Amino acid sequence: MTATLPDLAATLNGEFAGLTPLERLQAMVARVDGPVVFTTSLGIEDQMITHLIFSNDLPIQVKTLDTGRLFPETYALWRETEEKYGRRIRAMYPQAEALEELVNDQGIDGFYYAPEFRKNCCGVRKVEPLGRALAGAAGWITGLRRDQSANRSDMDYVAFDGARGLIKANPIFDWTRERIASFTAAGGVPVNALHAQNFLSIGCAPCTRAIRPGEPERAGRWWWEEETKRECGLHVDDDGRPMRADNNRPAEGDAAFERLPQ
Numbered sequence: 001m002t003a004t005l006p007d008l009a010a011t012l013n014g015e016f017a018g019l020t021p022l023e024r025l026q027a028m029v030a031r032v033d034g035p036v037v038f039t040t041s042l043g044i045e046d047q048m049i050t051h052l053i054f055s056n057d058l059p060i061q062v063k064t065l066d067t068g069r070l071f072p073e074t075y076a077l078w079r080e081t082e083e084k085y086g087r088r089i090r091a092m093y094p095q096a097e098a099l100e101e102l103v104n105d106q107g108i109d110g111f112y113y114a115p116e117f118r119k120n121c122c123g124v125r126k127v128e129p130l131g132r133a134l135a136g137a138a139g140w141i142t143g144l145r146r147d148q149s150a151n152r153s154d155m156d157y158v159a160f161d162g163a164r165g166l167i168k169a170n171p172i173f174d175w176t177r178e179r180i181a182s183f184t185a186a187g188g189v190p191v192n193a194l195h196a197q198n199f200l201s202i203g204c205a206p207c208t209r210a211i212r213p214g215e216p217e218r219a220g221r222w223w224w225e226e227e228t229k230r231e232c233g234l235h236v237d238d239d240g241r242p243m244r245a246d247n248n249r250p251a252e253g254d255a256a257f258e259r260l261p262q
């Protein structure tokens, strides 16, 4: 009898601790029955995974969400990565009509004015394209790390994503940033030039700043908002609601993200 996706996710989660990141990716390809997609933000964690996928010719689709507001350094890294590995990173863009409506409604930098506006912007530029990036996929690879932020600390290596109906795997979940940096340096893996300027977690340019000594890794993301409300909506619970810093429970009464687009 074929295992259900939740059963397979639980099995893989148990096996992942004893495997290397490459073996974890290989296990996803071998065991998940259907397309496996890796969504990269081109951050250092994701560059390590892209390196493993491209260098080992794994049949995993590599896609990125081009919000239109990325740093020039990120676009340069995107090009450099494609040139190094001779592979294309597939771009997902916001829907033109929805983007025009968003900007005309709340202004080009409306995300600074109100949390709802910021969520609207992430919804149009990231969450909706992510839904299309994962459409038809049976497996989703991400570069999440356990120690990135409080709300990621009790996630699993592998889990069934009930909202999207797929298996979500985090193959470098137990790796530290330092270990990843050593890996990329030793392997000649291209990384974003901004990392050397204390931009540890890099997203859209207007919503990312360098962190100061002693600040948590993700403190430079949406820094003007209350700390517990800072996730972008890409990682959601089984009901499709965004994970928050309060042990992954969704935010009650969060109208803008009551249900994320599938």
Ligand code: SF4
Binding pocket: 067, 069, 111, 118, 119, 121, 122, 123, 125, 126, 203, 204, 206, 207, 232
């Ligand atoms: S991170 Fe900022 S610019 Fe990017 S989609 Fe979200 S609100 Fe918009």
